[in-house]
Amino acid sequence: MASGQMSRDEALECTRCRHACHVMLYSETATQLFGRIPIWYIVLMQMRFDGLLGFPGGFVNPSEETLEAGLTRELLEELGVAVPVSTEDHVESCFSPPRSGTCSSSSRLILHFYVKKIEEEQIREIEKAAASTAADHGLEVLGMVRVPLYTTKSGGGLSCFLSHSFIGVARSQLVNSLLRLHLVSPGDLREALRGSQRRHAESAQNLQAQQ
Ligand code: AMP
Ligand code: MN
DSSP states (O other): OOTTEEOHHHHHHOTTSEEEEEEEEEEEOOOEETTTEEOOEEEEEEEETTSOEEOSEEEEOTTTSOHHHHHHHHHHHHHSSOOOOOGGGEEEEEEOOSSSSSOOTTOSEEEEEEEEEOOHHHHHHHHHHHHHTOTTBTTTEEEEEEOOOSBOTTSOBHHHHHTSOBSTTHHHHHHHHHHHTTSSOHHHHHHHHHHHHHHHHHHHHHHHHHO
16 A cells, blocks of 8 residues: 555544545546547546635545545535445545645545546536535535546647646546546556646746746
């Protein structure tokens, strides 16, 4: 296990820790961008109140509810749909990073990450509900976003998306899941990561030039 990582049961032994659960919901799709670029999969993330990209979910108190019931409650608030999540959907638990984006055992916040595959129709229902009936819409959640997994001729797509700013370990949770679930090939992912680093460096230079 990577440093700061633990099993779900080990994590629950820490009764003084706070716990937060988040989930990556995704589906297959046959739709094509511009009628020719296959999208393959729809992966849902959200623009958070703090301007960072992250996965839906939030704080759970394991003394009052199971991690999964708490996550489903959070999903009802943020998405307007109580998507059921089970222990089988659990991927990893780790201490929240202080700042660096990697897990840290000095933290008292444990993050639990889940992945759940659903039908495309359910994704569409979630997107509608998230913008209409979800209690957190326009407050904690500014909008749901789909992750572009493709790369366009001009180099846009996944690499651009990865060059945005993410909450905590959300970026590595996304990248690791894309790789593990074979949603993007290792070669394409490597290219997208390189591209996002280039873009990041360029935008840092642009920002400096504007000051
Ligand atoms: P939330 O209520 O969704 O903001 O999540 C509860 C806590 O978890 C907050 O302190 C967030 O900063 C933190 N958090 C949310 N998502 C992630 C993530 N993917 N990686 C690290 N920390 C996160
Ligand atoms: Mn949240």
